[in-house]
Amino acid sequence: MRVLVLSDTHGRTDRIQQAVRQAGRFDLLVHAGDHADDVLESFPHAVAVCGNCDDPSLAAVEQEVDLLGLKALVAHGHTLNVKTSPLPLLYRAAEAQADIAIYGHTHTPTLVEEEGRIFLNPGSLSYPRGFTVCTYCVIELTRRDAQGQESEVEAQVQFYTLDGNPVPGFDLKKSWRGR
Template sequence: MGILVVSDSHGLVREVAQVADRHSVDKILHCGDFCVDHKREPFSRMTLVRGNCDATSEVPVEQQTNWRDLHILQTHGHLFGVKSSLLRLHYRAEEVGANVVVFGHSHVPACGVERDILFLNPGSLQLPRGFDVPTYAIIEETGVTPKTVQVAVTFYDYQGNVVRDLGGSYSIRR
């Protein structure tokens, strides 16, 4: 099993529920701009962070989640200027000891490792940018050594089809 990561659904409910129900995962992380009542299904069963378009102050702007050998920093990204650079987000990841960072805001699906930390933006379920279709992602831990963790990131389109142009296998620090 793994972790489902979605972001920037901007008011979609039925579609988010379909994505959440489609996969058997241990956790579901939403990286903000859900733009609906966070207590409503399926959002009530997700770990949420508040985006720049979310009105509730009951949802934090940042979360940290430990799962297996992953220490995940989750944020929307707008407070870290992710549309221009990941540097501030990288500093925050170093501060909290994260080896995975999940974020949204730009609506651009992306995944890569920088200084042994995995940075993952699942894209947007509502308004994709930089890619033809709405996307989301699943992270799976595939192996562990004393110093590294191997993870696989699979991107899917909104209908649940694997997007082969995105994602891959990565080695990050433990």
């Protein structure tokens, strides 16, 4: 399964189309808020959440998504005060028993593993902060079912610039057993 993750597009649908072209084939598009309607109009099966710049009737503030048996929590992050501290997001992900937490709001690309969970913010396709270029993320998920053994899901996460170049240091590989 290949997941394209975007956030904070703020009406820059031209950049969404560019990221889609650069990313190539994907099975799911996830938008972590702030102009989520930018993707919902063109990609009706996308998973999108409301950000602080979205119409609250557009989508939920949070969504849980099954990714090959892994649970992903998607939230913009403004209701979790992610600009102030990562702790509310960490606690919310633990409460939801999420394997992956996807968020936006800060416009800053972030990729960390904490307490066995991946936390990622794809950055912004409109106004990057703390980074000089616009970024997005691709998650490649693979399930391995070994006969007589627990299955394993592997995630390979890679961030890219808008022109499709991998962002050095923004890559991670993690496996979960028994999923």
